Each structure stands twice: as C-alpha cells, then as structure tokens.
C-alpha cells in the first residue's frame with residue numbers, strides 16, 4: 450500500500466508514533482511526482498528545497514507535533530498566493546511573479562497548522578475553463594486515461610491527488626472548478642458555502658462566486674482540511690462570521706431519516722445513461738441506509754449557465770483590469786505610447802479564453818446594455834437562489850450528478866466554448882445560490898472513467914453534506930479505486 454493510500458489521520462498517527470517521519474512523507478511526494486508527473490503534468494512549480502528543509506526542521510523539533518496538519522504534504526492551486534513561491538494563475542501575464550510578498554489567508558492557516566507545501570498546481574488560466582486546456586503552460590492529463598482531460602479549472606489539484614502525488618490539495622470553485630475535476634478524477638472535492646473560507650490572497654476571477662475548498666481522497670480527509678482553513682477573516686469582508694463546527698465530528702452520525710431532494714432537471718436531457726444509472730444506484734444505497742428521497746424541481750436551472758457567464762465575466766472584466774503591465778503583470782517590450790503599452794501587455798499576456806470573457810463582461814456592463822444583461826442576470830440569480838432555498842426548507846440535502854458526462858477527450862471541446870460551458874450546467878447553479886456542494890466518486894463508466902455524485906446542502910451546513918457523503922462512502926468502495934497510472938499503486 451502506498452503511503453498516500455492512508456487517510457490523513459492515519460498518516461498523522463504514524464508520524465506521532467514515529468513509524469514514519471515528515472521527511473518520508475515529503476520524499477514520497479517528490480518521488481511520485483518524478484515517476485508520474487511527466488505524464489500527468491499536474492504541477493507548475495515545485496517547492497522542493499524549502500519543503501525538504503521544512504521537513505527536516507519538523508523532524509528535528511517535535512515541539513510542533515500537536516499542530517493540526519503536522520507534517521502533511523499538500524499541493525496548492527496556482528491562483529492562491531504563496532509568499533516567496535511562484536504564483537502565476539497559469540497565465541503568461543504573471544510568469545514573472547516569482548516571489549509574492551504575502552501568503553493567502555488559507556496558506557497562512559496551513560503554515561500555522563504545519564503542513565508542508567509541495568508545489569503549485571496547474572489550472573485553466575485565471576480559473577477560466579473546464580478542462581485545463583486553457584493553462585498557458587501545459588495541459589494536465591487525467592490520471593485514469595491520459596487521452597482525457599482532468600477537468601478544470603482545478604484540474605492540477607484533482608489530478609495530483611488522484612495520481613497519489615500529494616494526499617490532499619486546495620482548489621478554487623467559481624462555477625464547478627473543484628467539483629467537476631474531482632468528479633473527472635475520482636476524488637472528493639467540496640465547494641464550501643460562499644463566505645465560509647477567506648478569499649484573501651485568492652487571485653480573483655468572479656468575487657461573488659469564488660470559494661477555496663479541499664480536494665482529497667476521502668470525505669473524512671476533506672472535512673479535516675476544511676475545518677483547518679474555514680472561518681472569518683478580517684482581510685476578506687465577504688468572509689462570514691459564523692462559527693466553524695468540527696466537521697470531522699459530524700461524520701459519526703448516520704443518514705436514517707435524512708430527506709433527500711432529487712431535482713428532475715439534474716437527471717434530464719444531456720445526462721448520459723451511465724451517469725444516471727450511477728446516481729440512481731447511489732439513491733438506492735441511501736434508501737438501504739434509511740434515507741428517503743423525492744423528486745423536486747429547480748425550475749430556473751435552465752438559465753444558470755447564461756446567468757453565470759454574464760455575471761462571472763462582468764466581474765472578471767473588472768477584476769482583471771489590474772493586470773496591465775504597470776500594477777501587475779509582465780510589461781510588453783513592444784510599445785511607443787502609454788496606451789499601446791497597456792494594450793500590448795494585455796494582448797500578449799492573456800490567452801484567448803480570458804480575452805473572450807473580458808470582452809463579454811465589458812459588453813454586459815457597458816451603458817445601454819447593463820440593464821438588459823448584467824441587471825437581468827442578477828435578477829435571475831435571485832430566482833435560482835430562491836429555488837434552492839425553497840427546496841432546502843423541506844429537505845436536508847439535494848442530490849444529483851456532478852457532471853452530465855464523465856471526462857471528455859483532450860481536444861474534444863476546446864474549439865467550441867459553448868459546449869465546454871454547458872458541461873458545468875449542474876455545478877454552476879450551486880455557486881449562484883452560494884450553498885455548499887461536494888462531489889464524491891460513485892461509479893466508473895464503461896471506458897473506465899470516474900463518475901461523481903453531487904451532494905448540495907443548506908448555507909453553512911457543510912456538516913450535513915459531509916455526513917451524507919461519508920455514509921455513502923462507507924457503504925461503497927468507489928473511493929478505494931485508483932488509476933493504474935505508473936503502476937505504483939494497487
């Protein structure tokens with residue numbers, strides 16, 4: 450059994466009993482990266498020397514033993530700022546950001562809890578994409594089959610965990626960016642309630658939707674990481690001052706009497722028969738475990754993708770204005786006037802998808818169109834949020850697939866943005882509503898690709914989401930399946 454097949458708690462027990470050292474864990478990570486990352490391409494930057502030094506220090510001084518994440522190796526998505534460690538958001542525009550001046554709040558929390566940062570993980574540029582093909586550096590591959598995408602935008606974060614390069618990682622989710630790659634790579638990914646985790650130091654894409662969250666192999670690990678990164682932060686005025694419960698304690702409960710809502714829109718057109726069957730089998734499992742389920746409707750779901758692209762692109766057009774070659778970003782060599790300098794820095798630095806969204810967002814916010822597009826989209830967002838709140842008054846959780854299909858092939862959708870956007874149809878509404886959602890593995894397709902089950906809960910009720918996910922995980926073996934990549938795992 451590979452070391453990272455143990456849960457985080459088990460690894461910590463081994464550390465505490467001195468069966469293994471922090472150096473063993475860090476070495477395991479870099480060795481696995483050496484073996485498989487040429488094929489997976491999950492990492493953009495490695496933190497090897499610093500991580501090895503930190504491991505040696507932690508091993509030498511066990512005074513930190515009690516720290517919550519003591520000695521555990523983690524990967525961090527490349528849009529989360531890490532002091533002194535290159536942070537590019539997978540953009541050429543930030544290729545020279547070698548030495549950021551501060552840590553994101555989540556990274557500060559990781560450091561206080563004494564985890565070890567192994568490196569920065571690939572993503573779609575500025576988190577815009579669903580396949581990792583929009584990274585300006587390299588396209589991460591799906592560890593289950595390198596002909597397929599790992600999903601996006603946190604594709605590197607999900608693939609690194611699935612490939613056993615790190616036992617856990619951080620991603621960010623604006624419209625599905627944690628849950629969709631988790632589903633495609635057969636791992637567990639949670640988007641917390643909006644406001645649950647500080648966004649300070651997350652390079653902003655769409656500020657009213659972005660959330661940082663954990664990607665892990667098990668639900669328990671996921672709950673464990675969330676309780677260590679959640680909480681109010683005075684540096685992020687949108688972070689909520691709501692107490693953080695022990696999410697791991699919540700796992701002990703069962704799902705007897707749990708009321709599940711299954712939206713008919715989530716098992717309708719576009720969802721492949723294999724995905725439907727996997728979700729139906731999961732619902733059967735919940736019945737066996739004592740839960741009940743009923744079909745419900747989220748009638749405004751059909752407007753979610755259009756609403757999301759108007760709002761997220763509008764916010765992106767404002768957020769990305771700072772990348773102009775003066776305030777942030779590589780400055781062009783090719784300009785005689787100030788205006789040309791701004792224009793050329795941005796034209797050279799941004800990739801096509803980012804440009805497409807900036808143009809769409811600028812258009813939606815422009816005078817004469819604002820009411821018809823941006824304002825209308827805000828109104829529809831409220832209707833979508835109301836749909837969720839109404840259903841969640843009567844039910845404990847909402848369950849459906851994470852994605853309509855398993856992973857698609859590299860190159861299959863990259864020239865057709867609308868088809869690419871439609872892949873997020875089941876995750877986007879959750880961001881618009883601001884509620885928490887998790888993806889857990891619930892099957893394999895006939896092509897041997899993972900299928901994800903999505904469990905959505907009430908605002909700030911991650912505990913019930915985790916309890917529901919954990920009960921399913923304990924009753925099934927899907928989380929134990931591993932890609933054969935590299936042959937290093939059973």
Ligand SMILES: NC(=O)C[C@H](N)C(=O)O
Nearest residue numbers: 576577578623624625626
């Ligand atoms: N950032 C996300 O959550 C991913 C989504 N597919 C997007 O491109 O906007």
